[in-house]
Amino acid sequence: MPLPLDVGVRAGMVYLVLVLAIPIQYYLSNQMSVPSTQRDANLKRLLKTFYHFKSKYLSLPSWKRWCWSWFKKAESLRTGQKFIILGKDPGKDMGETPAKDVLTYRNPEGYFAKSTEVRSYRPTDVKFRVGQVVKHKIWGYRGVIIGWDAKAHAPEEWLNKMHPPDKTRWRDMPNYSILVDTRDRGTPQSTYVPQENIEVISNYEIQHPFIWDYFDSFDGALYIMRKALRYFYPKDG
Structure with missing residues (x-):
């Protein structure tokens, strides 16, 4: 029995966080030998990068949107009906919105x-x-x-x-x-x-x-x- 969308999305988010935990720990351990001022600056840059990454990829709406886009692609293959994208060049990745x-x-x-x-x-x-x-x-x-x-x-x-x-x-x-x-x-x-x-x-x-x-x-x-x-x-x- 397939998992409900919200459960599957949350499970995927937890898995990704666990995968990222090891490289983050490695990065932080390497920073211990760096001067405190530089370490603080590096940490701020890391947190800022992580915040943007979280907003774009780890938020529930973004994962729902990703799952939904794959569903629409599968549906378009099944029905032969394309989801046209908005913009000058439909061949480019401009986002699925009304044409x-x-x-x-x-x-x-x-x-x-x-x-x-x-x-x-x-x-x-x-x-x-x-x-x-x-x-x-x-x-x-x-x-x-x-x-x-x-x-x-x-x-x-x-x-x-x-x-x-x-x-x-x-x-x-x-x-x-x-x-x-x-x-x-x-x-x-x-x-x-x-x-x-x-x-x-x-x-x-x-x-x-x-x-x-x-x-x-x-x-x-x-x-x-x-x-x-x-x-x-x-x-x-």
Whole structure:
């Protein structure tokens, strides 16, 4: 009987930690003969490297994502249906996310920061970056930025409803697409928010079923973009 995904993932993580224990012990024993100042500096570099490694490879979400990617590859071989990847060259490892052509088909006008235009220029008034965790100043919900427009880009009917006459300035400032934490709003959703209505928060991980379609890991302050998303926001990385 196959193990449940969570049990198998945790078992794999424990095995990897045990495998890494011996080389780490060897490294630390060699450091005992090094001057204390140099040893402290080396240890800090080691801890920093380990933290990034842990965030990317030893976290439960990353292992789930890895297992799921292999499941999807196996499924694609069984059904003959490919999972197309996002980006300029589908032959490169840019991460499994909705294909560029699919995004264009779903949203040909590129509304709500869903445009496939590469943001090769980043205006100075764009205050926040893709991957930053933010909180809505008015409604209080938290989320992570997955895209931005230098000015609001949405259907006129939506703008008239969400950006009332006394808030016309919202149209002319940067607006951000945000994946909302499901602990704040039970139904998985994204919002489109003017810059002045959000503020950055740190040391807070967002819960959303699609978050790993956009990011590889979380370093405690910022979500690290997958290659596919970084292609469209090269100045935000």
